[in-house]
Amino acid sequence: MSDDQMPQRSPDQRFPGGWTPAAPPRARPQEPARPQTEPQPEPRPTPPPPSVPPRSRPQPAAEDEEPLDLPDELRKRAARHGDPLWLRLAQTIRRSIGSDSFPGDFAGALDACQRPVTTGRRIGVVGATGGAGASTLVAALALVLSDVRADHIAAVDAVGRPSGLLPRLPAGSPRGGLAGLAALAGAHGEIGLHELRAHAAALPGNLHRLTLDAGDRPLTAADREGLYQGLSRTCAVSLIELDAHADLRHLHALVVAVPATPGSGGAAASLLAGIRASSPGLPVLPVVVNPHACPASDVRLAEANLDAQPVSATRRRTTPAHHLDHDRHLAAGLAVDLRLVGERRRLQVAALAANALHAASGAPGDAA
Incomplete structure (x- = not known):
């Protein structure tokens, strides 16, 4: 039988085991000679585009991009935990045996901070004296x-x-945007979330920071009114740091920071009297702040001075003043990290936020 008459078989049938003999090498056809041309210069590599964050959502500043040139000792103080190590160990042991009320109290305060609001709430923060801790409270x-x-x-x-929020709430974009946003709101009558993001320095999450730039003029009464109305349409809650002579008519609540230092009682009494005269129905939440680790006697004296102040012309305040005790992390004056704030101060801040939001639930200038 000739090879042409033999039945065709697959390679596996002809060579059991799957091995197939290699085919003899084939001669490659010779390519026609290419015409000689001048050598072309090698293309230069295109440099990659610089990694610039988008303007609409600026990224938070890294550690080496902090806008302030501060000594290393101050940076180390800002990175310290508010509670010393021995206290944190004692808190862990106490919580392991089930005799610590902090987790339940803190969870309850955070639940109260989620209070639903119909329109944006505007909560002002003012300091009785310079360095009272108003910027720290806002942050x-x-x-x-x-x-x-x-x-x-x-x-x-x-x-x-200079703004106290810049070091406490650092962002990748150094812009302030407050004056520009206020002018835009006054010109067009309303602003939206797009305008807010275009002017504010966006921080991680849903937090927006607005400050005055170096060349901005002070805000007028018309600027503040348009700005407040615009913030109410875009933000559920706005924390606004004000000076002692600001107009308080468009606020829903006011937090007054009173430092626990000797000599601050007279300034606090004068400030509260002025607030009571100009805005008698505005809910006021005084806070005794201890930024410099003052002794307990000074804290009690500041609280006693607040208790003696009437909330109106006929009655005195019956609710106790809030407190923000000394915290090593908050006292550094740099970027605030809630994970580094001590437990007791963290609970104090959460309780103040919940009470301020509850007090701000009424109309502007009306007691809640």
């Missing part, structure tokens, strides 16, 4: 509310320059 309250709420929160510094 801490804004961080607590932005952590537990899904809507937008604004942290606004309307005092002037």
Whole structure:
């Protein structure tokens, strides 16, 4: 039988085991000679585009991009935990045996911070004296509310320059945007979330920071009114740092920071009297702040001075003053990280945020 008459078989049938003999190498056809041309220069590699974050959502500043040039000792102080190591160990042991009430109290305060609001609430923060801790309160309250709420929160510094929010709420974009947003709101009558993001320095999550730039003029009464109305349409809660002479008519509640230092009682009494005369129905939440680790006697004296102040012309305040005790992390004056704030101070901030939001539930200038 010739090879042409043999039945065709697959390679596996002809060679059991799957091995197939290699075919003889085939001669490659010779390519026609190419015409000689001049050598072309090698293309230069295109450099990659610089990694610039989008303007609409600036990224938070890294550690080496902090806008302030500070000594290493101060940076180390800012990175310390508010509670020393021995106290944290004692808290862990106490919680392991079930005799610590902090987790339940803190969870209850955070639940109260999620109170639903119909329109944006505007909560002012003012200090009785310079260095009373108003900027720290604005930053801490804004961080607590932005952590537990899904809507937008604004942290606004309307005092002037230099802003205390810049080191406490650092962002990748150094812009302030407060004056530009106020002018836009006054010109068009309303602003939306797009305009807010275009002017504010966006922080991680849903928190927006607004401050005055170096060349901005102070805000007028018309600027503040348009700004407040615009913030109410875009943000559920706006924490606004104000000076002692600001107009309080468009606020829903006011937090007054009173430092626990000797000599601050007279300034606090004068400030509260002026607030009582100009805005008698505005809910006021005084806070005794201990930024410099003052002794307990000074804290009790500041609280006693507040208790002696009447909330109106006929009655005195019956609710105790809030407290923000000394915290090693908050006292550094740099970026606030709630994970580094001591447990007791963290609970104090959460309780103040919940009470301020509850007090701000009424109409502007009306007691809740």
